[in-house]
Amino acid sequence: MKKRTLALLLSTVMAASVIAGCSGGDSKEEKKDKEDGGGKEEIVLSVFDAHAYGLDEYDEMKKKFEEDHPGVKVEVQHVSNDTLTVLQSRVNSGDIPDVFDIESGTNAKMYYEYAYDWTDDTDVLDLFNEDALETGRDDDGKIKSLPWTYENMGILYNKDCFSKAGITELPANLDELEAACKKLEAEGITAFAVPAKETWVLGQLATHFMMDKSLDGPGTAEALKSGELKFADLPNWKNLFRFMDLAVEYGPEKPLEVDWETSENMLANGDAAMIHMGDWCQSTLDSFNASANLGFLPCPVGAGAEDATLLSNCNWTYIVNKDSENLELAKEYCQYILSSDEGQSWMCEAVGAVPGCKTDKEVTGKLANDAKTYIDAGETNGWIHTVAPASYGETCGPLMQSYMLGQLSADEMTAQFQSFWTSGQ
């Protein structure tokens, strides 16, 4: 009998703790709020951020905002992996952040129905560069999100490897690229370490060869989606196959096992001369070898230097939830991180990228500065992969892997790209 009572008691305790566990989180927070606010109610601003760079500086910036706004607490969730999945589940469960960060284009457009419309806030919009604001424009011409920084992508090359192999002029077409590969090989340097394991990188790589300079990025994407422009008719498309052949021939022995980390490591340490990537990886490259001498090589897609592409875009964009309980505060915070003096130092110095807002600050990132010379010369074009049909990289990247493995012919791959772009299948 005693045993039975004990068992009952124990299981009651267990059951109670289970139920308490479910609600535990809330009650604690409530208590804390009451203590901190000293009787007054504290306003909590919830922010979702997708970046993993310059976190310490971000925290300082956030603290400054809290000091200037007594009684306001900013709760930031930094999610740099599976960003979309986490954001989607938060929105689905009704826990929509007041300010959130997402890639512009196809992804951001899904969330525009929750977004505050900035179109009439001209004093805020004046703080940003016009072309950067364009990335936040919806189909009706309204500005639904504010830009973060410019990101640039193309081929990154190790200048030391090139000079060691005696390459003095940057290859501007594929013949010259092949010649450069041969010179590098003769020096015992792996010419390419394209991260072919990463389908998103392959997807990005392919967009260089879609670029139609008479239309620019979004225009090219629109024309491809509507079927006005066909892959088989793209002037530089066939060069993609030659490029992939070169990347396999002059690449590492197991090309499809190279992930982004390996690829960046090889480049930074001079084990490989070229990869495809963007300046967002500056801090990773620095962590592998801070003194690496790297630069951008516009992707040689056509006949000469004027065809070569460096694609540049204000990629990440911040949305303010229009139904936020603290809308004014959320707007202020969004504007603060993206354009205030503190925000500018975060972007220019901690992240090292060129911000989308107008700024006089020096940018620390070497690659970003390198890209800036091309931007200032007007030689860059917009991104295609962010305005492509949803899951472009995850669907088309594997097709390119199939080509590299010899499972698909060039024509078959082109046909499958075509059907994905026009029908989304």
Next chain:
Amino acid sequence: MRQKKVREFLTFALFVFPTVIFVLFATDIPFVMNLYYSVFDWNGVGRSMEFVGFENFVKIFTQDSLFWDAVKFTLKFAVFFVVIVNIVSLTVALVMAKEKKSSSIGRAFYYIPYIISLTAISLIWKFIFGPGFEALYEITGWEMFNWSWVGTPKLAFYVVVIMAVWQNLGFYMVNYIAGIVAVPKELTEAAKIDGAGRLQTLGHITLPLIMPSVSICTLTSLTFAFKLFDIVMVFTKGGPANSTVSVAYNIYMEAFTRNNYGLATAKSLIFVIFCLIVTAIQLKVTKSREVEQ
């Protein structure tokens, strides 16, 4: 009499209800919601959904070749995984069931992979297939160490099988050991006295008596194989060239990167029904072989 019944019910409820609540909220209610979403076209984010009836199901059967590739992969994986993991773990269990000090160390060794996190596991295997195999190739000169295991579709399949077996071996081993230890000693001893060899004892005494363990192990390994997701998600990302996309991974991609939430729930429904049928058959077959002790 009635009071006793009430009391019994209360005791029963006390023990069972907490679990029921969990299962209800984590499995059953989402399942019912799945039924609802599967007839809509929804991107998983927006406020509006469009009712499309059975269009999602029609799409799966007529247009979605990637899904059926994933089904083929998962079935092939299930066959390999269930057979290999059960044979290997049973063999290991037969050795480790002896009560020696060395066997308890051995048990711990085999069980460790089961409790370490998958991120660590994927780092370990990244090292093995990378620098590890390179070094082995230099020492032995065997061509198999120079193959691109993770970068070739055919080999990547075996990579997933090997990783899954390696990781789960310990769990099934423990199950089998529990069964083997429970086999009455007098039966094996009697067989020995009657002149039965080791293999004969195993085949005629031990195996029939541990059939409950066998059916539990095959059932759990089968469901594990059908649900295969984490290794694919963390290690191969479905690649190269979609060669290791499992059904669960395909559904996840459909919902969260292709943003066809309705289509994804329709796929998961089809797969649930399929799994139910297969496990029911499997249970029936193994149950019929269990002997009463």
